[in-house]
Amino acid sequence: xxxxxxxxxxxxxxxxxxxxxxxxxxxxxxxxxxxxxxxxxxxxxxxxxxxxxxxxxxxxxxxxxxxxxxxxxxxxxxxxxxxxxxxxxxxxxxxxxxxxxxxxxxxxxxxxxxxxxxxx
Numbered sequence: 001x002x003x004x005x006x007x008x009x010x011x012x013x014x015x016x017x018x019x020x021x022x023x024x025x026x027x028x029x030x031x032x033x034x035x036x037x038x039x040x041x042x043x044x045x046x047x048x049x050x051x052x053x054x055x056x057x058x059x060x061x062x063x064x065x066x067x068x069x070x071x072x073x074x075x076x077x078x079x080x081x082x083x084x085x086x087x088x089x090x091x092x093x094x095x096x097x098x099x100x101x102x103x104x105x106x107x108x109x110x111x112x113x114x115x116x117x118x119x120x
Contacts (some may be wrong), residue, residue, distance in 0.1 A: 001071075001088055007064040008090070011049040012071055016085070018056035019043075025077055027049065036074070036104050039111060043073040068092065070098070074107035076114075086110045 004012070019032065020043055027033035028041065032055070036042045045052055050066040070092035076084045086107035089099070 004090060005067065007067045008051045008069050008071065010064055011045065012073075012088070014056050014082075015040060015043065015052050015059055016073070017051070018058055020073075020075070020083060024080075024083065033106040037077055037108065040104065041075050042079065042104075045071040045073070046060050050100055059120055070095070072103065074103060076107075076111050078118075082116060084111070099115050105117060 001009075001012070008064065024028055025033075025041075028088070031046075034042050046069065048066050049061075049064065049069050052069065070090065071088060072091050073088040074086045078084055082120065087103055087110065089103050091100070093112060
């Protein structure tokens, strides 16, 4: 994500790698992962970067200052072992509901394109 501060970049990587990739759909129904349409899920990174490190059970936290974070990541679970990340944005910078809808529509469009290539 362009322009994202270093602590948030690290927290985003940790969340994708240690939280989403390791737990997958087991996060569904929690505060971390919710379904936004029939095929797209939203990973919700909120509160602080420290809370993400803690939830991800990362034992060696990088030497970064804790900061508030509000990032949304849209993804699709293709099968048990594959997660397709379709998009993300910093909701802390733009919390307008219209932006949220636009991001979901973009993710949906990318998913349709990707699935059409998989099916052929």
